[in-house]
Amino acid sequence: MIVGNMMRTLNNLSDLRESRFGQPPPRHGLNLLWWFAHDCVQIDSNSRMIVQCNPTNGAFGFHRFYNKDKLLPKINLPYYEVGNLHNAGSLPDYVTENYTTHSDNSNTDRIIVSFDSRRRRFENVYVTQHSDRTHFDQNRTYCISTDLLKDIKELSRKDFLSGRTNRSEQLSIRMPQSVQHSQTNTCQSWKCRCLILKFAVCFL
Known part of the structure; x- marks a missing residue:
């Protein structure tokens, strides 16, 4: 998994809670991440992230992320961003319900993926948050491991939001x-x- 030199990888649910991504409400990042893990990606037996929703067709508000500020590593695959509630597409209501349309934290969180269209899989998944209206916070940008995605898949949304961890x-x-x-x-x-x-x- 390609990660920038200074970027932290969140490997489990404890790492995610410690990062404070998507917290507290009305931030929508945790609901967005639960949706992504359950509906948008499947982890195969080789820990490859197989696409369940195509980011190239604009569904769910996916759109190209051009990495102009070098937030993420420079690679040969395109990046796609999802989570902007101004253009939520068909994201479920539980992701969008706390959006106020105001300049507050209710629309600050995003997921960014690198997408290999030939193999139909995500190579990397990142979570981040806006530092202002146009830029993302380098210090609040994290790579999400396949192990963490697996952990999220094992939990109901209620248990995930309440802070429960997996058995181990x-x-x-x-x-x-x-x-x-x-x-x-x-x-x-x-x-x-x-x-x-x-x-x-x-x-x-």
């Missing part, structure tokens, strides 16, 4: 250090193993 992240975040340490010890008896399992489940 819940284990790493919530499990006390004492339990993690106990699991590294060799335990020969079934009784001991069951106690550890029951204790860990309590914190899921």
Whole structure:
């Protein structure tokens, strides 16, 4: 995955929350990203991002992004932008419902993709936000990993917006250090193993 030298890649849901992309409302970036993950891209067995909506035909408000300010790496594939609620196309209501039409944060978030039309797949996916009416914020531009897209696909929109993480992240975040340490010890008896399992489940 081609990423600029200083650009951070968001690899999981915790990274996404920490970045503050799409937060707080009325920003629409999280709803936009959930829509994109569920309706616009499919991850195949080789972690390739197969296109489910063609960005070249203008559907959902997709349009060319020419990278004039060198926000993103220079590559031989075209970039396309989506998320401008002035031209929302057929984006679902849950993405557009908080748009005020005023100069506020309700239309600040965008997704930008690099698109390989021959292979019909996205090579890279980025999220960003406006720093003013015409420019994007270099320091708030992130590459989205395929692992993060997979995590988003596993969640309902309600759970995604409420800040729930996937099962593996819940284990790493919530499990006390004492339990993690106990699991590294060799335990020969079934009784001991069951106690550890029951204790860990309590914190899921």
